Amino acid sequence: MTMTTLLLELFVEELPPKALKKLGEAFAASLADSLKAQGLAPADAAVTAYASPRRLAVQVAGVAAKAADKAQQAKLMPVAVALGADGQPTPALLKKLAALGADASAVPRLKRLPDGKAEALFLDSVVPGATLAEGLQKALAEALARLPIPKVMQYQLADGWTSVNFVRPAHGLVALHGDQVVPVTALGLESGRVTRGHRFEAAVPRISLASADSYAQQLRDEGAVIASFADRRAELQRQLQAAAAAQGLTPIDDEALLDEVTALVERPNVLLCRFEPEFLAVPQECLILTMKANQKYFPLLDAAGRLTSQFLVVSNIRPADASRVVEGNERVVRPRLADAKFFFDQDRKKTLEARVPALAKVVYHGKLGTQGERVERVRAIASSIGQQLGGAALAAQADRAALLAKADLLTDMVGEFPELQGIMGGYYARHDGETEAVAFAVEDHYKPRFAGDALPRSDHGDAGLVLALADKLETLAGLFSIGQLPTGDKDPFALRRHALGVIRMLVERELALDIDALVNIAYDAFPPERIKRNGAELLGFVYERLSGSLREQGYSAAEVDAVLSLRPARLHLVPRQLAAVRAFAALAEAPALASANKRVANILKKAADEPQGEVDAALLREPAEQALAAALAAVAPRADADFERGDYTASLQALAALKAPVDGFFDGVMVNAEDAALRRNRLALLAGLHRAMNRVADLSRLAA
Known part of the structure; x- marks a missing residue:
């Protein structure tokens, strides 16, 4: 069987440059995958993609002239249906055989094999492997159909009647297996071995390719084209x-x-x-x-x-x-x-402040009003956050920056280059004599603009950080309130990016701000009659983005789930909580304590309607419950003190001392005692244990 390199090239008019790379990769991958699926190329065949302004091409190494034949066994029908009482084939069997291209002469070759509780007849046959011409024709059709074409063109072929739809008019098709032409057709073209090089600098107008392997070199030498x-x-x-x-x-x-x-x-x-x-x-x-x-x-x-x-x-x-x-x-x-x-x-002939009133005539969103109204909302949010982070001075800087931040949308420069919004505002603010803190805040308030982008700078205070938070929170609250949520891979208002921006600023700048309070501040800036206040839904969205971000950073799903299931309000503490959980999980006592914690949670959940007070030491009858109460009394204050100090690792590791008494409790104590007072006292003891164990994270989420 001949195994050699296959080349396929489609020569076209100039392809759209922003799509070329993707088109070339998709064309090569789709065609190669189809050849492999048909058995014409090995699964590990080397595939080389080529894409230039006027061609899409692919080389696949080790392609066979014909795929190997395949033996197959087809189930026909139960024996009782296929054969009559006399052992002769029934009309149903003959019809089935005819559908498979066989006739009554195949009956003696049929196999009787067990099929569940009965027997069935099976037909063994050999399916001839596809020839390269057949397989390549199929692969080419599939590759063209699957191309991620940004916009399809329709053009007529030379006959003047036939219309073809493709990304650009195609003028040549090359298909070579070694040095032999493979006869295929596509887009009204028949395959050959002739291609063309550079429009102006090719040594010859038409290049006759010697073989599939010589493609790149001949194009470079004779066509002045780097095809790859x-x-x-x-x-x-x-x-x-x-x-x-x-x-x-x-x-x-x-x-x-x-x-x-x-x-x-x-x-x-x-x-x-x-x-x-x-x-x-x-x-x-x-x-x-x-x-x-x-x-x-x-x-x-x-x-x-x-x-x-x-x-x-x-x-x-x-x-x-x-x-x-x-x-x-x-x-x-x-x-x-x-x-x-x-x-x-x-x-620069008009100040940013002078442009602000005109924002009242610029629609931001049909349901959320104008940019002018939006500016007032952002000012309210920024002032509140600024007051929390830096008092009246920072609040005033943030308010001033918020007033001016959107004014550059009305400038000629931003009108011509929308990508410069914010950046030009910073330049114009400096020209107008605004402070550096305000100018930097105006310039940086869109940051981070994309994944991996820098956060607002703090060289001249935190006004930029405050304004960026306010701007993103206003966007999130406003659009969530009117139901403009991301769906699937569609996120036209970039709300996922806004949420990640808020998360990054809170975490990376270690801002001691409560995310629940921030969401409430954002909603408070809107007239209540205009919006639906769905803060819980917005918070869930933020935690989802945080969860995904943490997993991308290398934390396990269990670690992330253990921390975020408690819905920590201070997001800047989450990395320390995760580090503590990871250190705890490495302890020998961790698996048993995590399982016990899960068991405790289930017991308390089932007894949720039963009133529980404080633990009464006089009702601690069993030695095991007395030991657990004593251990908890010794460990919990130390763990709580570590927690309040922010030493989450020490807080969790202190719990290791509870393993033995917890194991002893579940081995020797019946929680659901018949005596109601004993039962409630034991539930109170478990509730105290549960509180002590789950301040940093829900440890039950670490249980296998």
Whole structure:
């Protein structure tokens, strides 16, 4: 059986750059998986994906010309139904055989095998393995159908009648098994061995591929194309670093931009360009964003991270004299930078405070009112939090920052580049003469904007932190109150990100704030007639996000469940509680105490309606209950003292001394005694034990 490399390439018009990487990976994976499923390629076959602006391709190593035949056994029907009293096949059996492509001549070969309490007839057969042409045709159809196409195009084939739907018009199909063409069709094309290289710089207009293995090398040598997305990206990154290093600078670090530019060129050529230094008077975030978003340029930064007047462009051609390419790009970028400068200059003619009244005309949400109303809610929340964290001074800073925080939404710069909201507010606040604390707070109040983003800075006080908390809490409370909750993978208002932002700020900055109180403060800022106050639902959402975050950090489900099941209000203490639980779980006594705690919880739950008072020492009749009461009296105060001191590890480890008396109690004492007074006294003793054991975490959640 011939086992060799298979190549399949679809040659198309320029593919959407932001989707190219995903398209290439999906095309290769889907086609290879189908070949493996059909037995045409081994499960561990090496798969190489190729994706350039004008092609999607895949190489699969060790592909067979024909899949191995497969023996199969098909159950037909019970013997009593298949054969008559005379042992001859019934019409039902003959019909079943016909459906399987057999006839009465197969009856002697049928096997009688046990099937439950009766016997059934089985037909053994051999299913011929698929040929590569058949299997590849199926795999190609499946791969095309499953492509994650962002937007489908419809175009006509050469006959002028047939319409095809695909991401871009396709003009060529290559299918090679070794050096042999595999006959398949797709999108109105028939397979061959001819492809095309670079639109302008290929050595030959059409490249006849010698074999599947020569694909990448021939495209590079004859077509001036680096077909592999990964190889092209690595070459682009190498050139960017080299060109920047030659100037003593560093290119902007942007993985998404690197992917997009890789998808725009077939063979990258990095060139150094410059713009007039006077544009550097504009905030660098504006210049960087316009160069990246509009022109796909790579700005260059100095050692201090400041933008310079030099930038890198990536050309898809390599002329002997690149000066005209450089001049063209420098000429194109100037109007963009000039626009940014114009917006910046115009915006500063009006203060942020002067823009605030106009927010009353900007709709925030149909059910939650305007941005102006939202600003007042955020001010109320921020003032309250600021008062708790830093008294009147911090409350006043937070209130001032909250008043100005959304005003930059009405500026020309943010209108052109919404990504700069907050950032531009900080610049304009400084220009208006606001304090650094207020300017930093306005700039940082959207943070963290995404997973892993920095928290608001504390260089100039905590006003930014307070405002960021207030902004996110207002969003969560408002949208939860009107039922705009995330569903499945849909979260149009980024409420999961907002909740995680609140959690990170409380935990990482170790803020001694009560999450229940914060949620109430947020709801208090809304007119009661406008919202449904569902704080319990919002708190549940926050704890769910916290649980997921902690598990991602490496804590086990049992550890997280043990701590969060108590719904701790001070989230900044949760990491210490988890550390204590982990240390406790390592003790030899932990499994027995966790199981005992679970047993105690179940007993108390069943006796929930029975009144329990304080433990009466006179009613402690059995030696085991006396021993437990004495041990608890000795251990509980020490554990409580450690807990109040915040030493949760010591608090839990003190409980280890209870193992023996707890075991003795359950071995020698009947809790549900017939004497009601004894029963209530023993339940009171267990209730005290349960309280002592579950201040840091619900230890029963650690039980196996």
